Amino acid sequence: MNRRNLALFIARRLIAAAVLLVIMSGAVFGLLYATPGSAEQVLLGTRVANEETRENIRQRYNLDEPLPTQYWLWAEDAIRLDFGESIRTGEPVLVAIRDRASLSLRLGAYGFVVAFVAGIGLGVLAALKNRSGVDRAVVSLSVVGASSPAFVTGVFFLYVFAVLLGWFPAFGQGEGLADQLWHLTLPALTLAFGAAALLIRFTRAGMITALEQDYVTFARARGVSEPRVLFGYALRNAMIPVVTASTVLLAATLTGAVLIEVTFALPGLGALLVDSVAFKDVLMVQGLTMLLAAVAVLTNLLTDILYLFVDPRIRYTRVAP
Amino acid sequence: MSSNAEPLRGVDANGSLLTAVGLAIHSRIGGDQRTIVTNLDLSLNEAETVGIVGESGSGKSMTARALVGLLPTGLSARGEVRLDGSNLLEMSQRALSRIRGSEIALVLQDPFTMLNPVTRCGDQVADGLVDARGRRLGRRTRREEAARRLAEVGIPETVDRYPFELSGGMRQRVAIAAALAGDPRVLIADEPSTALDVTTQGEILALLKSLQTSRSMALLLITHDLRVAFSTCDRIYVLYAGSLLEVGDASAVEAEPLHPYTLGLLLSEPPADRRLTELVAIPGSVPAADDVATICPLAPRCQWAQPKCEVTNPPLKPVGAERLSACLRIDEIRAEMRSLRHHAERPAVVHHPAEASVPLVSVDNLQKTFADASTRRGSAPVIALGGVSLTVGVTESVGLVGESGSGKTTLARCLVGLETPTAGAITIDGVDASNYGSLSADHLRQLRRTVQIVFQDPYSSLNPLRTVGSALKEVLELHRKRSRNLEGGVAELLEQVGLPASFSRRKPVALSGGERQRVAIARALAVKPRLIICDEPVSALDVSVQAQILGLFRTLRDELGVGYLFITHDLAVVRQVVERVYVLYRGEVVESGPVDAVLDHPQHAYTVRLVESVPRSASQQRPMR
Ligand SMILES: Nc1ncnc2c1ncn2[C@@H]1O[C@H](COP(=O)(O)OP(=O)(O)O)[C@@H](O)[C@H]1O
Ligand code: SF4
Ligand SMILES: [Mg+2]
Numbered sequence: 001m002n003r004r005n006l007a008l009f010i011a012r013r014l015i016a017a018a019v020l021l022v023i024m025s026g027a028v029f030g031l032l033y034a035t036p037g038s039a040e041q042v043l044l045g046t047r048v049a050n051e052e053t054r055e056n057i058r059q060r061y062n063l064d065e066p067l068p069t070q071y072w073l074w075a076e077d078a079i080r081l082d083f084g085e086s087i088r089t090g091e092p093v094l095v096a097i098r099d100r101a102s103l104s105l106r107l108g109a110y111g112f113v114v115a116f117v118a119g120i121g122l123g124v125l126a127a128l129k130n131r132s133g134v135d136r137a138v139v140s141l142s143v144v145g146a147s148s149p150a151f152v153t154g155v156f157f158l159y160v161f162a163v164l165l166g167w168f169p170a171f172g173q174g175e176g177l178a179d180q181l182w183h184l185t186l187p188a189l190t191l192a193f194g195a196a197a198l199l200i201r202f203t204r205a206g207m208i209t210a211l212e213q214d215y216v217t218f219a220r221a222r223g224v225s226e227p228r229v230l231f232g233y234a235l236r237n238a239m240i241p242v243v244t245a246s247t248v249l250l251a252a253t254l255t256g257a258v259l260i261e262v263t264f265a266l267p268g269l270g271a272l273l274v275d276s277v278a279f280k281d282v283l284m285v286q287g288l289t290m291l292l293a294a295v296a297v298l299t300n301l302l303t304d305i306l307y308l309f310v311d312p313r314i315r316y317t318r319v320a321p
Numbered sequence: 322m323s324s325n326a327e328p329l330r331g332v333d334a335n336g337s338l339l340t341a342v343g344l345a346i347h348s349r350i351g352g353d354q355r356t357i358v359t360n361l362d363l364s365l366n367e368a369e370t371v372g373i374v375g376e377s378g379s380g381k382s383m384t385a386r387a388l389v390g391l392l393p394t395g396l397s398a399r400g401e402v403r404l405d406g407s408n409l410l411e412m413s414q415r416a417l418s419r420i421r422g423s424e425i426a427l428v429l430q431d432p433f434t435m436l437n438p439v440t441r442c443g444d445q446v447a448d449g450l451v452d453a454r455g456r457r458l459g460r461r462t463r464r465e466e467a468a469r470r471l472a473e474v475g476i477p478e479t480v481d482r483y484p485f486e487l488s489g490g491m492r493q494r495v496a497i498a499a500a501l502a503g504d505p506r507v508l509i510a511d512e513p514s515t516a517l518d519v520t521t522q523g524e525i526l527a528l529l530k531s532l533q534t535s536r537s538m539a540l541l542l543i544t545h546d547l548r549v550a551f552s553t554c555d556r557i558y559v560l561y562a563g564s565l566l567e568v569g570d571a572s573a574v575e576a577e578p579l580h581p582y583t584l585g586l587l588l589s590e591p592p593a594d595r596r597l598t599e600l601v602a603i604p605g606s607v608p609a610a611d612d613v614a615t616i617c618p619l620a621p622r623c624q625w626a627q628p629k630c631e632v633t634n635p636p637l638k639p640v641g642a643e644r645l646s647a648c649l650r651i652d653e654i655r656a657e658m659r660s661l662r663h664h665a666e667r668p669a670v671v672h673h674p675a676e677a678s679v680p681l682v683s684v685d686n687l688q689k690t691f692a693d694a695s696t697r698r699g700s701a702p703v704i705a706l707g708g709v710s711l712t713v714g715v716t717e718s719v720g721l722v723g724e725s726g727s728g729k730t731t732l733a734r735c736l737v738g739l740e741t742p743t744a745g746a747i748t749i750d751g752v753d754a755s756n757y758g759s760l761s762a763d764h765l766r767q768l769r770r771t772v773q774i775v776f777q778d779p780y781s782s783l784n785p786l787r788t789v790g791s792a793l794k795e796v797l798e799l800h801r802k803r804s805r806n807l808e809g810g811v812a813e814l815l816e817q818v819g820l821p822a823s824f825s826r827r828k829p830v831a832l833s834g835g836e837r838q839r840v841a842i843a844r845a846l847a848v849k850p851r852l853i854i855c856d857e858p859v860s861a862l863d864v865s866v867q868a869q870i871l872g873l874f875r876t877l878r879d880e881l882g883v884g885y886l887f888i889t890h891d892l893a894v895v896r897q898v899v900e901r902v903y904v905l906y907r908g909e910v911v912e913s914g915p916v917d918a919v920l921d922h923p924q925h926a927y928t929v930r931l932v933e934s935v936p937r938s939a940s941q942q943r944p945m946r
Contacts, residue, residue: 212394214429218428222500237438313483
């Protein structure tokens, strides 16, 4: 593989991602027309329906233009991250999203770190203690985690750790770093629970397979240190399928996050999405879904590139023109 | 170098580096306990090369892994394995891990799976390197040292390469360098050359031997090939169904095997330097250790077996001063064994069929190009055959030798229409067979009746759902329309390949590898072909079974007058079966002629390399050339 091929490969993937985003944007734009009621009615929301406001809305959102032109104008704005104003509050969609994003990001990052550390750690542990009590316990935990919906786990954690034990606050964001972390712990654990369950499963299976491979036996047979065997040889190979699975993981996490914010009354993007849907705030929903779509497409792209780095064989076969 | 003068080491011999006493290996899967190795005593002295020889499944690999404390899960070892006085079987994995690499190291069997696929070769070699205080080296020193170690095995340029970029032989070299990184005093090499091409095999063995000498370390070489052991080892241990049957100096064992199994193995591995009058084979196939636990393991297959052989599993006993044999009757049958060997090793004259016999098959300037399958676009096509011409006369047996990738199988597949040549002509029995797709049904049937093919893998070439009888009957029906007695036809075919008629009711799962290959041959014989193309027909079989099948090929030719196009990488096999040989190298015939002339006086550099790579012991080397 040379640099040029790598650049070509990444360029191809970028173009594919862009095409995907364009298709998705069409679907997102269509939300306006998919919502029951005429577009004008939907955009009007609960405002007083006099001729002037109607005319303003028609102007602002180009409702008199033919559909393709409407989409084009909408897309032009969307590229500039202008999704219009919230029907509910009149606040620009972008501003509303920006205000709420920080909390969601912190929750996501916290949950992600916990999921990764716990998922991979427990997966490795279970593989090392294959068929022991520890293994069975970890596997049972992952079965529970993968099969319980996030809001059930959330309510359960709330009841046990906030209500019964009183270790963590039941809601709110807290002030200052430590307090904020403390407040975010239960939601992050809830979020991590489902993702960790999947990670445990993939890591455990990958590790068990890797530990039986000749390269692990041979590494031990020549005295390579055990930590190096476990991490440099077994885990490194076991992570290849995990990277592949990370897209699935992201989907699970995103849907989980929405429900968790509602459960824990956290005013993040998820809560905003649920409120906006309930209120038929189509413009806000458009902004949020577009954002989610972009995140999903970008993760996919990152997975593909990451894959090149974890598995050199792919780099040579797939990247070659 | 040779330990000729030393007495055989006893249980706690001083001076010996590694000893195993009463080593037993069992596997437990579910509630089932299976014996894999029983009662194995072994000793390895400093700077000595010792071989463990046995057919596949005899327990060699598991013994090797037990010696370094790395049995797969489900397997356990009992007994003693002593290295510097301490019993490795009682050590913790942590303690063992300190000994491995610095005292003892094991190179596994398969170079294609042994290296970490996602790590550069240099890093893998460096992983076994530690400084004087047992810590990992710094980045710079690591790389330099890894390069130096890779240079020691002759491939310094691979430091920054990934294993998948290297050939099997190079990977094996990387593995050896990695195993030697900690400068162990004992190196165990499990079939280090088996997965490689013939010419590479010789190079790897020579490399191991030279490293053993230059580092004066002890080498335990595991092999299924008695000749490899003779050419490389000072002493050898013969393992069969988990029991040791014979121990002795390599040269002494070669001069006179003192166990019928060793003799059988020796005679089953035909020499490459002459054709034998008769191929003697051990009948039957290798049993499971548990099935022969209380008898002499060879008894079911031994021509000298008597009731007393089936009373206990005979232990190794000294025969003369420096030899051990587990044969109860060795003193009585020694003379007979000697005369059997003498009789079998008489060289035979190659009968060439009447010169200028009419060609049955002629191949003219055959070319075959494949679009590279691994990368779909734009890459260079692979030239499998670059203009090959050859002929096979009526009733003639012709060999086609070459290493893997040289185009042998492609040629065979073109001949029977499984592949369509890119250019060139194939004529079979007067019919133009260059393109099977455009042939009339009559011609197609004529070709099928003239040429049949037998493949390497007897496991995949038979339909697992059908009985042997119905598979054979189907072919008989198709090609011998007039024959009414199909049952009789099946029985006759089975008899021709040395199987009882009752086998017609069996399905392939109930057959051993050798039996399956016999059935595949019977199916080819069903159409009474004039030529059978054999693509590596014995290379998937155990050595002792291989000789049976080679013998069968010779018998069939003598009795039915069928000719062969014999494709193989094994010069010894070619020497035993064919009259003329073509040497194929990278899709081109580089040399051809009568088998004696080509193998005794090779002209082309590649043929010379091929001939020189045949393992030869010291005693054999002198009289040759
Ligand atoms: N992981 C395993 N679990 C159970 N049995 C095994 C395992 N590996 C090998 N065996 C059995 O051990 C026996 C000896 O195998 P092996 O030592 O690999 O033979 P060799 O190296 O002489 O060909 C065989 O019967 C094989 O089926
Ligand atoms: S003990 Fe008997 S069966 Fe075993 S090898 Fe000797 S003669 Fe043959
Ligand atoms: Mg083996």
